[in-house]
Amino acid sequence: MSDISFVRTEMLPPKDPPASEVGVVGWARANLFSGWFNSILTVVSLYFVIKILIGLIGWAWVPTWSATSLPECRVIFEELGRSGHNAGACWGVIAERWPQLLFGFYPNGYEEGTADLRWRPVLAFVLLFVALAPVLFSDKVPAKLIYFTAVYPFLMPWLLWGGTVWTPVSAALGFVLGYVVYKALAQSTSELIGLIVGVVAAFVWWLFVASLFSSALASVVPLALESVESRQFGGFMLSITIGVVAIGLSLPIGIVLALGRQSDLLIVKTLCVGFIEFIRGVPLITLLFVASTLLNIFMPPGTNFDIIMRVFIMVTLFASAYMAEVIRGGLAALPKGQYEGADSLGLNYWQAQRLIIMPQALKISIPGIVSTFIGVFKDTTLVSVIGLFDPLNLTNAIRADADWNGLVWELYGFIALLFFVFCFGMSRYSMYLERKLQTGHR
Amino acid sequence: MSELALDREIDRSKMKVSDEVAIQITDMNKWYGAFHVLRDINLTVNQGERIVIAGPSGSGKSTLIRCLNALEEHQAGKILVDGTELSNDLKNIDKIRSEVGMVFQHFNLFPHLTILENCTLAPIWVRKTPKKEAEERAMHFLEKVKIPDQALKYPGQLSGGQQQRVAIARSLCMMPRIMLFDEPTSALDPEMIKEVLDTMIELAEEGMTMLCVTHEMGFARQVANRVIFMDAGQIVEQNEPEEFFNNPQSERTKLFLSQILGH
Numbered sequence: 001m002s003d004i005s006f007v008r009t010e011m012l013p014p015k016d017p018p019a020s021e022v023g024v025v026g027w028a029r030a031n032l033f034s035g036w037f038n039s040i041l042t043v044v045s046l047y048f049v050i051k052i053l054i055g056l057i058g059w060a061w062v063p064t065w066s067a068t069s070l071p072e073c074r075v076i077f078e079e080l081g082r083s084g085h086n087a088g089a090c091w092g093v094i095a096e097r098w099p100q101l102l103f104g105f106y107p108n109g110y111e112e113g114t115a116d117l118r119w120r121p122v123l124a125f126v127l128l129f130v131a132l133a134p135v136l137f138s139d140k141v142p143a144k145l146i147y148f149t150a151v152y153p154f155l156m157p158w159l160l161w162g163g164t165v166w167t168p169v170s171a172a173l174g175f176v177l178g179y180v181v182y183k184a185l186a187q188s189t190s191e192l193i194g195l196i197v198g199v200v201a202a203f204v205w206w207l208f209v210a211s212l213f214s215s216a217l218a219s220v221v222p223l224a225l226e227s228v229e230s231r232q233f234g235g236f237m238l239s240i241t242i243g244v245v246a247i248g249l250s251l252p253i254g255i256v257l258a259l260g261r262q263s264d265l266l267i268v269k270t271l272c273v274g275f276i277e278f279i280r281g282v283p284l285i286t287l288l289f290v291a292s293t294l295l296n297i298f299m300p301p302g303t304n305f306d307i308i309m310r311v312f313i314m315v316t317l318f319a320s321a322y323m324a325e326v327i328r329g330g331l332a333a334l335p336k337g338q339y340e341g342a343d344s345l346g347l348n349y350w351q352a353q354r355l356i357i358m359p360q361a362l363k364i365s366i367p368g369i370v371s372t373f374i375g376v377f378k379d380t381t382l383v384s385v386i387g388l389f390d391p392l393n394l395t396n397a398i399r400a401d402a403d404w405n406g407l408v409w410e411l412y413g414f415i416a417l418l419f420f421v422f423c424f425g426m427s428r429y430s431m432y433l434e435r436k437l438q439t440g441h442r
Numbered sequence: 443m444s445e446l447a448l449d450r451e452i453d454r455s456k457m458k459v460s461d462e463v464a465i466q467i468t469d470m471n472k473w474y475g476a477f478h479v480l481r482d483i484n485l486t487v488n489q490g491e492r493i494v495i496a497g498p499s500g501s502g503k504s505t506l507i508r509c510l511n512a513l514e515e516h517q518a519g520k521i522l523v524d525g526t527e528l529s530n531d532l533k534n535i536d537k538i539r540s541e542v543g544m545v546f547q548h549f550n551l552f553p554h555l556t557i558l559e560n561c562t563l564a565p566i567w568v569r570k571t572p573k574k575e576a577e578e579r580a581m582h583f584l585e586k587v588k589i590p591d592q593a594l595k596y597p598g599q600l601s602g603g604q605q606q607r608v609a610i611a612r613s614l615c616m617m618p619r620i621m622l623f624d625e626p627t628s629a630l631d632p633e634m635i636k637e638v639l640d641t642m643i644e645l646a647e648e649g650m651t652m653l654c655v656t657h658e659m660g661f662a663r664q665v666a667n668r669v670i671f672m673d674a675g676q677i678v679e680q681n682e683p684e685e686f687f688n689n690p691q692s693e694r695t696k697l698f699l700s701q702i703l704g705h
Contacts, residue, residue: 340513341550345564345616346540348532355563359554439554439596 060089067092069403086409093404094414100398101414104234104389107226117162117226121237124159127152128244136429153248160233160241162225166214174210178202230308234389236418242308243377243422246315250376251369253316254323255362259353261328272324279321284379287314292386311383319376326372330365331357363437370430374423391415452664456649459667462489463522464620464651465510470519472502472509479505480516481675489619492652494662494683497672498698503655506672507622510653511535511542524619540568543613547625549605551597557584557608558593561615569616576615583611587641603634607641614645621645623654659703663687671695 019025033039062080067073073090082088094101099108099118109116131152134145154168182198218224233241260272279287291310299305334357342352362369384393395411398404465487472480479502487493495503508514509521512528512535521528523538552560561580565571571579584590587607589600597605606626613621623642627635639661646652646665656662662669662683669686671679671694679686679695687703690696 335548335550337546337548337550338552340546341552343513344511344539344542344544344546344550345612346536346568347564348536351567355567356552360552363554437554439598 058088059086062088062091064089065091065095068096070406089410089413090407091410093398093407093410097398097404097411098414100235101391101394101411102236104238104394105232106234106237107228107232115226117228120159120162120225120228124156125237125240127155127159156241156244158225160228161230162227164214164218164222164224166217166221166223167210169217170210170214171206173213174202174205177205230306233308235394236391236415238308238383238388238390239377239380239419240422242311242315242380242383245312246319246376246380247373249316250319250323250372253320254327255358257320257324258327258331261324262331276321276324279317280325284315284318284382285385287318288382288386290314307386307388311386311388315376315380318379319372322372322375323369326365326368327361329368330361330363333364334360363434366430366434366437370426374426377422377426378419391418452643453647456647457490457492457667458649459491460489463487464489464491464524465653466520466522467510468520468522470509470516470521472505472514472516472518479675480509483519483677485670485677487620487651487653489651490649491668492646492650492666493654493668493670494666495653495655495670495672496657496659496662496698497678501672502675503672504624507544507624507653507655510620510622511539511544513544536568540564540616541619543616543618543621545606545609545613545621545623545626547628549597549602549609549629551605551609551612553597556594556596557589557600560597560608561612564612565615580611580615583614584608586614586644587611588637601634602630603637606630606634606638610638610641610645620651620653623652623656625655625657627656627658657702659687671698673698 032042062076064073064076067076067090069092070090073088073092077083077087080088103118103121106121107114107117127148130145131149133141134143134149151172154172158165158168178198178201181201182194184194185197186194257272257276260268261276263269263272288311291314292307295305295310338356338360339352342356347355381390381392384390387393389397392415395408395415398411399407463486465485467483467485470480470483471478483506495506497503505514509516509528510523516528524541526534526538528534528538551557552563555563558577558580561584562571562573562576565576565579566573581590581593584593587610589604589607589611592600592604592608597608600608610626626642627638630638635658639658642652642654642661643665654661654666664683666683668680669683670677671686671690671692673694679690679692681691686695687699690699
């Protein structure tokens with residue numbers, strides 16, 4: 001028998017790992033003290049983190065919540081024996097002005113003869129989550145709730161702007177009409193003709209019939225909420241409204257643009273590429289200026305196109321262009337075999353897109369999509385440059401008050417905290433979704 | 443390549459070639475840009491035939507069978523599949539694709555759907571089969587390829603051989619009259635090749651019309667009724683397997699066979 005001959009007669013059982021690899025000690029060794037250089041870094045970092053925390057807590061932990069002006073805060077600081085420019089936070093401004101930061105100039109009933117209507121945006125906000133639930137947590141809520149999701153886009157503007165209930169109803173009827181026309185014609189003629197005529201019918205309804213219809217019905221059944229002007233919108237409510245509309249619309253538009261960009265039809269492709277490249281090549285502020293000033297030049301004289309509506313359109317278009325590129329990345333990451341697999345089974349283009357391609361492409365793009373969502377939501381603060389009172393613009397108004405002149409950190413900190421809560425929420429949700437959709441390495 | 447190690451006799455009672463024409467290709471030509479990939483292909487496949495297409499890589503054999511369900515477009519000539527002509531008419535193409543099953547080298551299962559959903563998707567959406575019936579049929583075919591217990595797993599959790607068998611079951615769920623195999627075992631570990639070939643043999647035993655691009659010469663010898671050798675985009679030689687392997691006529695075929703069977 002030669003030296004290299006070896007036969008294992010018994011397979012080895014697994015043994016417990018050494019104590020330095022598991023438990024608290026193992027974790028600390030692996031993550032904090034894995035070498036002298038890393039140990040020094042850990043200690044130095046800890047020092048700075050603690051130093052900053054002590055400073056921050058000392059600044060923020062002060063009994064200034066009931067102060068009614070900055071000088072009053074200063075008196076409190078002197079009683080505490082503190083002095084200097086940043087002796088502490090003057091929280092009175094938040095306690096007094098937080099309703100304004102949230103709702104802007106939405107009717108609050110402070111003046112004689114006006115009603116407090118702020119329950120409407122609050123209700124719209126709560127219902128937003130009810131409407132989102134079947135989309136975000138499809139396996140945890142009753143499937144029927146999706147009907148409410150379909151109604152919500154018409155309910156939300158009515159709650160926020162008020163007016164007769166027949167305006168959103170007639171807007172919704174436009175969609176129903178378009179769908180009925182499409183269904184009828186798609187059966188008898190071709191899909192494409194049905195689609196085109198359906199869209200035309202819906203637009204004819206919205207442009208010419210809808211207002212007559214709603215005013216006629218309003219005179220018969222006067223069911224209405226008190227109207228609120230767009231210029232009264234403001235604060236965090238405005239940011240959320242713009243953010244939700246832009247986020248909700250940019251995803252479907254982005255999908256269509258991404259598909260259009262991949263299309264074999266030259267005209268469709270050119271239009272999509274042109275749109276995406278143009279919008280991405282222009283700063284959002286420029287688009288917002290166009291919305292606030294230039295757009296009126298192109299409109300027939302006398303038309304009054306609501307400023308918030310114009311902002312909706314511009315922010316949505318802007319977000320859609322970015323969304324289209326994010327989704328295109330997801331599409332490009334799919335192996336060609338997925339298309340071939342779908343084709344070979346006889347699925348047509350739209351079935352393949354809906355059942356095979358999009359679920360996977362969107363899943364791959366989740367991090368990018370959510371980044372775009374977060375970016376859009378934060379970009380809503382840019383509407384301050386065209387004179388809308390988003391939270392940042394409101395801080396100027398608040399500081400113009402002699403009582404609070406000179407306060408910066410408290411206001412911006414509060415706004416930052418609110419934005420952080422929403423953006424962090426979106427980010428965590430996207431991680432949850434990625435884990436949920438994980439179906440093993442492929 | 444060695445002989446196929448099949449541990450049982452092949453049942454040839456249902457392997458019958460009928461007179462009915464399944465596929466007819468007449469003077470078909472295809473170009474990739476300026477490159478002439480398929481040149482004057484003429485081929486008639488009868489119902490029940492088991493054809494193995496062999497040839498060096500780049501000879502156009504995959505392209506040929508991919509033309510048969512319009513995954514690739516041909517520029518000249520005529521292809522009739524089950525009496526329907528493959529043209530640019532999308533309705534015809536979708537009809538042919540639902541009649542012709544295809545198995546790919548890289549399986550092309552849908553990773554976001556379970557095995558069962560992979561198998562029921564096309565019957566439900568293309569054939570409009572009721573969900574329950576589609577699921578019953580899917581389970582039937584999954585049992586046939588011997589993996590019914592994996593039905594609720596995702597493709598990523600299965601081995602390559604299992605995935606390829608699912609891919610075969612997925613195609614069978616559409617009740618195709620013709621099956622195309624595009625190098626079905628080339629991406630598999632040697633241990634898994636056999637389980638896929640076994641499934642293909644069972645399919646052949648039931649009388650399925652099969653066109654198979656493969657390098658498994660054992661399979662060709664034992665199952666095929668015709669072997670086609672392609673080189674440089676044209677059919678160089680075709681014959682019954684015995685004749686093809688024992689008595690090749692063209693020099694190119696001899697060279698090819700000596701290289702793949704020589705060791």
